[in-house]
Amino acid sequence: MEAIAYERAADIAGAIRAAREPGVAFIGGGTNLLDLMKGGVERPVKLIDITHLSDDGLDTARALPNGGVRIGALMRNSDAANHPLVRERYPLLTQALLAGASAQLRNMATVGGNLMQRTRCPYFYDTAFAACNKRAPGSGCAAIDGHHRNHAIFGASEACIAVNPSDMSVALAALDATVQVADAGGTRGIPIGQFHRLPGDRPDLDTTLQRGELITSVDLPPATSAAGTAYLKVRDRASYAFALVSVAAMLHMNGDKVEAVHIALGGVAHKPWRATIAEGMLTGQPLSDKALHEAAAAQMRDARPLRENRYKVAVAERAIVRAVNVAAGRERLGVTGETA
Numbered sequence: 276m277e278a279i280a281y282e283r284a285a286d287i288a289g290a291i292r293a294a295r296e297p298g299v300a301f302i303g304g305g306t307n308l309l310d311l312m313k314g315g316v317e318r319p320v321k322l323i324d325i326t327h328l329s330d331d332g333l334d335t336a337r338a339l340p341n342g343g344v345r346i347g348a349l350m351r352n353s354d355a356a357n358h359p360l361v362r363e364r365y366p367l368l369t370q371a372l373l374a375g376a377s378a379q380l381r382n383m384a385t386v387g388g389n390l391m392q393r394t395r396c397p398y399f400y401d402t403a404f405a406a407c408n409k410r411a412p413g414s415g416c417a418a419i420d421g422h423h424r425n426h427a428i429f430g431a432s433e434a435c436i437a438v439n440p441s442d443m444s445v446a447l448a449a450l451d452a453t454v455q456v457a458d459a460g461g462t463r464g465i466p467i468g469q470f471h472r473l474p475g476d477r478p479d480l481d482t483t484l485q486r487g488e489l490i491t492s493v494d495l496p497p498a499t500s501a502a503g504t505a506y507l508k509v510r511d512r513a514s515y516a517f518a519l520v521s522v523a524a525m526l527h528m529n530g531d532k533v534e535a536v537h538i539a540l541g542g543v544a545h546k547p548w549r550a551t552i553a554e555g556m557l558t559g560q561p562l563s564d565k566a567l568h569e570a571a572a573a574q575m576r577d578a579r580p581l582r583e584n585r586y587k588v589a590v591a592e593r594a595i596v597r598a599v600n601v602a603a604g605r606e607r608l609g610v611t612g613e614t615a
């Protein structure tokens with residue numbers, strides 16, 4: 276048996292101070308970290324419970340002077356999804372949060388923990404497999420020649436083909452959110468596109484968060500009231516399943532022309548993947564079926580699928596088309612938000 280110390284931090288300063296020691300981990304809802312500890316994948320020597328911090332605003336959402344909204348890192352996923360400011364201004368985020376996990380998990384999971392949740396690659400979770408560069412750097416990647424139906428088709432490396440499993444982060448990528456973090460040296464904002472990393476030769480690092488940094492909030496830029504949005508999640512079951520592919524789309528039309536479009540893909544890479552090729556082809560053009568299909572196809576030409584996950588290319592292409600059409604008000608999604 277391994278001894279694990281526990282400390283309940285009283286405020287942000289105390290949490291940051293406690294995190295200076297080696298082998299320390301923050302614990303939010305514990306819905307990911309405790310599973311990883313039970314499986315021997317993560318072995319912190321001390322847990323810093325951050326769910327009782329007394330600082331203002333960490334467990335709620337509030338309007339920012341610039342018209343945006345700040346979501347506290349300790350907000351439970353269900354509270355964040357259902358907060359009036361989020362529901363009214365960022366329905367895309369509400370949809371993505373509610374598409375994740377189950378009601379019980381969403382009641383426990385925090386926004387900060389959701390951002391930091393680790394991949395669901397089975398070779399990462401199962402320590403019986405010796406080879407996993409993410410779990411044991413330098414040991415190899417069992418997934419590349421193994422079962423990789425759920426793995427990456429964009430941005431993978433020879434060291435790792437795992438995908439980021441978060442639904443929330445895909446919506447945050449489409450919304451151009453900023454992750455606010457704090458440590459002993461002060462605070463900084465990390466644009467969501469720079470928060471999660473591609474694996475390269477350091478797949479053990481999921482994010483650019485430095486050791487000891489605490490996520491304090493997520494800032495959303497001012498919402499464009501005219502924008503239509505959609506979160507489309509394609510999965511094996513209608514609930515309680517991670518995305519095979521997901522698409523967060525935000526569309527702003529000017530007459531029949533696309534003024535701006537943001538498209539982020541989930542389930543396809545080590546980080547939420549902005550579909551910049553499709554975005555570029557659609558911006559400033561009339562939103563015809565032909566243009567939309569061509570943009571989605573062009574986006575997916577960059578994909579590098581493996582033996583078992585070629586299906587994701589076709590699925591993602593159709594999901595981009597469908598999500599943008601839903602954002603444009605031309606199609607509707609089913610009650611559970613996924614494609615039939």
Ligand SMILES: Cc1cc2nc3c(=O)[nH]c(=O)nc-3n(C[C@H](O)[C@H](O)[C@H](O)COP(=O)(O)OP(=O)(O)OC[C@H]3O[C@@H](n4cnc5c(N)ncnc54)[C@H](O)[C@@H]3O)c2cc1C
Nearest residue numbers: 303304305306307308375376385387388389391441442490
């Ligand atoms: C059965 C099951 C199904 C699921 N299905 C989905 C799904 O479909 N979609 C989806 O998106 N997610 C899904 N999840 C994952 C779930 O969303 C995450 O487990 C949850 O969001 C993690 O939040 P938490 O607060 O419990 O994090 P914790 O487990 O407490 O922490 C996770 C990590 O984040 C770090 N951390 C936590 N808070 C902070 C902070 N403020 N600053 C810095 N680091 C921090 C911790 O140190 C730890 O490394 C599922 C989980 C389970 C168990």
